Amino acid sequence: MAALTVDNVTVPLRAFDLELTLEVGSAVAVVGPSGAGKTTLLRAIAGLVEPKSGRIAVGDDVWFDSERSICLAPDERRVGLVFQDYALFPHMTVRQNVEYSRKQRADEYLERFRIAALADVKPPGLSGGERQRVALARALAREPQVLLLDEPISALDAHTKATVRAELHELLGSLEIPALLVTHDFEDAAALADQVSVVVDGKLRQSGTVAELVARPADAFVASFTGANLLHGTAVQSANGSTRVQLADGTVVTTADPAGGEVVLAVYPWDITVGPNAPDDSALNVIGGPVRSVAELGNRIRVAIGPVTAEITAESLARLELRTGSFAFASFKATGTRVVAAGSGA
Amino acid sequence: MRRRALAVAWVAVALVSFAFLLLPIVAIFAHTSPGRLVDQLSNPVVRDAFRVSIKTSLIAQALILLFGTPTAYLLATRRFPGHALAVTLVELPLVLPPAVAGVGLLAAFGRVGLLGSTLDFFGVSLPFTQSAVTIAVAYVASPLYVRQAIAAFEATDPTLAAASRTLGAGPVRTFFRVVLPLARGGLIAGLALSFARGLGEFGATIMFAGSLQKVTQTLPLAIYAEFDQNFDATLAMGGVLVLVSVVLLVTLRLAVSWQRSPSTTSPSLFGLSTSS
Numbered sequence: 001m002a003a004l005t006v007d008n009v010t011v012p013l014r015a016f017d018l019e020l021t022l023e024v025g026s027a028v029a030v031v032g033p034s035g036a037g038k039t040t041l042l043r044a045i046a047g048l049v050e051p052k053s054g055r056i057a058v059g060d061d062v063w064f065d066s067e068r069s070i071c072l073a074p075d076e077r078r079v080g081l082v083f084q085d086y087a088l089f090p091h092m093t094v095r096q097n098v099e100y101s102r103k104q105r106a107d108e109y110l111e112r113f114r115i116a117a118l119a120d121v122k123p124p125g126l127s128g129g130e131r132q133r134v135a136l137a138r139a140l141a142r143e144p145q146v147l148l149l150d151e152p153i154s155a156l157d158a159h160t161k162a163t164v165r166a167e168l169h170e171l172l173g174s175l176e177i178p179a180l181l182v183t184h185d186f187e188d189a190a191a192l193a194d195q196v197s198v199v200v201d202g203k204l205r206q207s208g209t210v211a212e213l214v215a216r217p218a219d220a221f222v223a224s225f226t227g228a229n230l231l232h233g234t235a236v237q238s239a240n241g242s243t244r245v246q247l248a249d250g251t252v253v254t255t256a257d258p259a260g261g262e263v264v265l266a267v268y269p270w271d272i273t274v275g276p277n278a279p280d281d282s283a284l285n286v287i288g289g290p291v292r293s294v295a296e297l298g299n300r301i302r303v304a305i306g307p308v309t310a311e312i313t314a315e316s317l318a319r320l321e322l323r324t325g326s327f328a329f330a331s332f333k334a335t336g337t338r339v340v341a342a343g344s345g346a
Numbered sequence: 347m348r349r350r351a352l353a354v355a356w357v358a359v360a361l362v363s364f365a366f367l368l369l370p371i372v373a374i375f376a377h378t379s380p381g382r383l384v385d386q387l388s389n390p391v392v393r394d395a396f397r398v399s400i401k402t403s404l405i406a407q408a409l410i411l412l413f414g415t416p417t418a419y420l421l422a423t424r425r426f427p428g429h430a431l432a433v434t435l436v437e438l439p440l441v442l443p444p445a446v447a448g449v450g451l452l453a454a455f456g457r458v459g460l461l462g463s464t465l466d467f468f469g470v471s472l473p474f475t476q477s478a479v480t481i482a483v484a485y486v487a488s489p490l491y492v493r494q495a496i497a498a499f500e501a502t503d504p505t506l507a508a509a510s511r512t513l514g515a516g517p518v519r520t521f522f523r524v525v526l527p528l529a530r531g532g533l534i535a536g537l538a539l540s541f542a543r544g545l546g547e548f549g550a551t552i553m554f555a556g557s558l559q560k561v562t563q564t565l566p567l568a569i570y571a572e573f574d575q576n577f578d579a580t581l582a583m584g585g586v587l588v589l590v591s592v593v594l595l596v597t598l599r600l601a602v603s604w605q606r607s608p609s610t611t612s613p614s615l616f617g618l619s620t621s622s
Contacts, residue, residue: 043508046508046512047511047512048508048511048512073511073516074508074511074512075511075512075513075514075515075516077512078514079512080512081509081512083505083508083509085505087503087505087506087508087509088509089506089509089510089524090506090528091527091528100510100513100515100523101513101514101515102514138513139512139513142513142514
């Protein structure tokens with residue numbers, strides 16, 4: 001498949017410039033907070049926004065090149081863009097929407113996306129999940145060279161989300177074209193894409209597989225975005241190859257990473273063990289205190305103790321009989337912490 | 347007790363208002379027997395005026411549609427220096443007294459007018475011709491359509507036009523298949539208003555086109571010319587205009603509700619299907 005190349009593309013936005021270089025081979029997710037320029041990136045690729053400079057190409061087809069003064073109109077780029085609110089034509093039936101780009105083979109797409117039964121319905125009569133399937137069918141019926149998805153899951157209710165995530169994952173895996181999706185939700189990105197790029201204020205912070213981002217977050221923002229606890233403190237002393245970091249509340253945490261001065265430590269919730277007693281094992285870091293909160297996230301439970309939040313199963317929670325206010329210990333290994341650059345942003 | 351009296355007074359005032367609005371309309375039909383009114387429809391003056399009115403109105407509305415729609419779309423979707431000024435300019439004839447519009451048209455297109463010698467060169471003389479009626483009607487009625495059209499285009503979601511473009515449709519196809527169908531209700535409402543205003547046009551027409559039977563005498567002009575000679579004829583013409591007005595008002599109402607919900611099935615009154 002021909003890869004999508006976004007080379008040094010610059011688009012001036014209100015507060016900052018979007019400046020990005022991306023290579024999209026298979027399924028890539030661009031994640032970032034709202035207002036990071038994610039939608040603008042998709043609009044620039046689709047031709048709805050003209051960048052100030054840079055180059056956008058799919059394989060050998062150049063769609064935009066500021067140096068050669070090439071800027072194809074949106075309808076001259078074979079691009080499938082699924083808008084955040086799907087942008088289905090409200091005055092046309094599902095079939096007419098899917099047939100909009102091409103009359104042929106509409107049935108095939110109606111079947112493939114299980115919307116054949118809805119062919120004569122107009123979009124206002126569809127559910128969120130159905131609308132998304134129509135939008136996907138409509139975009140792919142054009143036989144695009146690239147599929148772009150703007151927040152493909154965020155418009156859906158929590159109930160539909162899990163199903164759609166699985167469906168989308170399957171679809172993206174079966175596509176023979178590069179797919180670029182943008183989302184503000186790291187979990188959605190991790191579930192859907194092989195490669196994830198974190199964009200903040202229009203700039204790329206870090207790119208890599210989900211495992212790489214979690215193992216080696218480039219900075220504090222990426223770490224917190226991928227779900228880590230951030231512990232701000234001062235490296236006070238190094239001995240035996242480990243570093244002791246004193247946090248603002250006085251807690252001393254040990255990390256295996258070398259560090260000095262003001263530092264930020266990242267600890268992932270799933271690397272933290274919770275128990276009623278201080279453990280007698282290899283974990284160097286033990287923080288005792290009352291449970292601040294217990295929050296359910298599906299079958300995972302987030303338990304906050306002192307400066308950290310641990311993620312445990314519902315089963316463990318029931319066994320430990322933890323409640324808000326009960327005294328507990330959170331422990332994690334020094335090797336489970338990462339010293340990350342303070343960075344900027346949220 | 348006092349509250350009751352107040353309610354009665356309230357309703358009474360409303361009834362007086364309605365009576366005031368309805369009485370002249372009823373009077374048109376009640377003054378003479380319906381049979382005599384229908385007879386008057388074969389009166390040559392009435393028939394000629396009807397023909398002139400319909401012909402000039404249809405041509406004027408076609409011109410308004412043809413020039414006004416792209417103008418309105420441009421004003422609705424593009425922002426440029428002087429945009430506010432352009433919108434104000436488009437609305438100018440709305441506040442201009444019709445007689446002033448007539449004088450202006452004469453001063454512009456008349457024999458001794460601004461473009462008079464140019465038109466003369468091409469052998470064209472506009473004043474006191476049927477074309478002059480059409481021009482006068484188009485001039486005074488156009489703002490009602492253009493204003494409504496700008497609002498209708500502004501109300502259509504620009505994301506839908508963008509979606510159309512990414513699906514391979516050029517700007518023209520996007521306009522006709524997405525923007526126009528979605529703005530249709532508002533455009534029809536605007537056209538109904540513009541048609542009503544044009545049909546009733548009097549001041550500018552009489553100044554610029556005169557009142558010549560068969561040529562420039564429209565229904566309102568004929569009503570004015572006939573009312574001290576053949577009152578039955580004026581009543582008959584009034585009745586015709588009332589009926590047309592009612593049809594236009596109903597069209598307007600339907601079109602407005604249609605614009606609000608473009609997704610629902612179109613009112614069958616128009617015999618148009620929303621699918622294209």
